Amino acid sequence: MRLHSAPMSGNSYKVRLLLALLGKNYELIDYDTKGGGTHAPEFLENANPDGKIPVLEVEDGTMLPESGAILLYLAEGTPYLPEDKLEKAQVLRWMFFEQYSLLLYLSRPRLWRMREVEITPQKQAELEQYFEQGYRALSVIERHLSGRKFFVGESLTVADVALYAYPYLSPEGGYDLEHFPKVRTWLDRIAALPGYVPLR
Numbered sequence: 222m223r224l225h226s227a228p229m230s231g232n233s234y235k236v237r238l239l240l241a242l243l244g245k246n247y248e249l250i251d252y253d254t255k256g257g258g259t260h261a262p263e264f265l266e267n268a269n270p271d272g273k274i275p276v277l278e279v280e281d282g283t284m285l286p287e288s289g290a291i292l293l294y295l296a297e298g299t300p301y302l303p304e305d306k307l308e309k310a311q312v313l314r315w316m317f318f319e320q321y322s323l324l325l326y327l328s329r330p331r332l333w334r335m336r337e338v339e340i341t342p343q344k345q346a347e348l349e350q351y352f353e354q355g356y357r358a359l360s361v362i363e364r365h366l367s368g369r370k371f372f373v374g375e376s377l378t379v380a381d382v383a384l385y386a387y388p389y390l391s392p393e394g395g396y397d398l399e400h401f402p403k404v405r406t407w408l409d410r411i412a413a414l415p416g417y418v419p420l421r
C-alpha cells in the first residue's frame with residue numbers, strides 16, 4: 222500500500238494518523254503541492270483527476286483519492302467504523318460536516334501563512350469570513366462534545382480522525398482555542414492514544 226501525500230497537508234495527515242493508529246505499514250510518496258506536483262499530467266491521469274492528495278494506492282494498484290473515502294476504506298472491519306447502520310451514518314454525518322463546514326475555514330488561514338501570501342485588503346476581508354465561519358464550526362463541535370468523549374459512541378471512530386486534523390493545526394493559521402475547552406480536551410485525548418503520531 223502506498224500513500225501519495227504532502228508533509229504539511231492536513232488531509233494527508235488524517236490518513237497518516239489512522240494508518241499509525243492501526244499499526245499498518247505503507248510506503249509514503251511525498252509531493253510538493255506548492256510547486257504544482259499534483260497537477261502533472263501523469264498524476265492527473267493515473268492518480269487523481271482533481272490534482273489533489275491524499276491518494277491511497279491500494280495493493281491491486283487502484284488509486285483512491287479523498288481523505289474521507291480513504292479513511293472509510295481503511296477503517297472497514299476495524300473498531301474505528303461501527304457496524305451498526307445508524308452509528309455508521311452518524312460517522313458519515315460528521316465526516317461530511319468536516320468537509321463542508323469546517324475544512325476550508327480552518328485550513329485556508331494556515332495555508333496562506335505557510336505560503337506567506339500577501340494579505341491585500343481583499344484577502345483580509347476573505348480571512349475575516351474564514352475566521353467567522355471557522356469559529357462557528359468550532360462552536361458546533363464544542364457543543365457536540367459536551368458530555369461526550371468521542372464524536373460517535375463511546376470510543377474513537379474515523380469521524381474523530383477526520384475532524385481532528387484541522388482544529389489541531391488551526392493555531393498555525395491564527396486560531397485561538399482558548400474558548401473551546403471541550404475541543405481542547407478532546408484534542409488531548411486523541412494525542413494520548415497509543416500509536417498516535419503528530420503531523421511533524
Ligand SMILES: N[C@@H](CCC(=O)N[C@@H](CS)C(=O)NCC(=O)O)C(=O)O
Pocket residue numbers: 227230231232233254257259260272273274275286287288289320
Ligand atoms: N476533499 C479532499 C481535499 C484534498 C486537498 O485539498 N488536498 C490539498 C492538500 S491538503 C491539495 O492536494 N492541494 C493541492 C492543489 O489543490 O493543487 C480531501 O479531503 O482529501
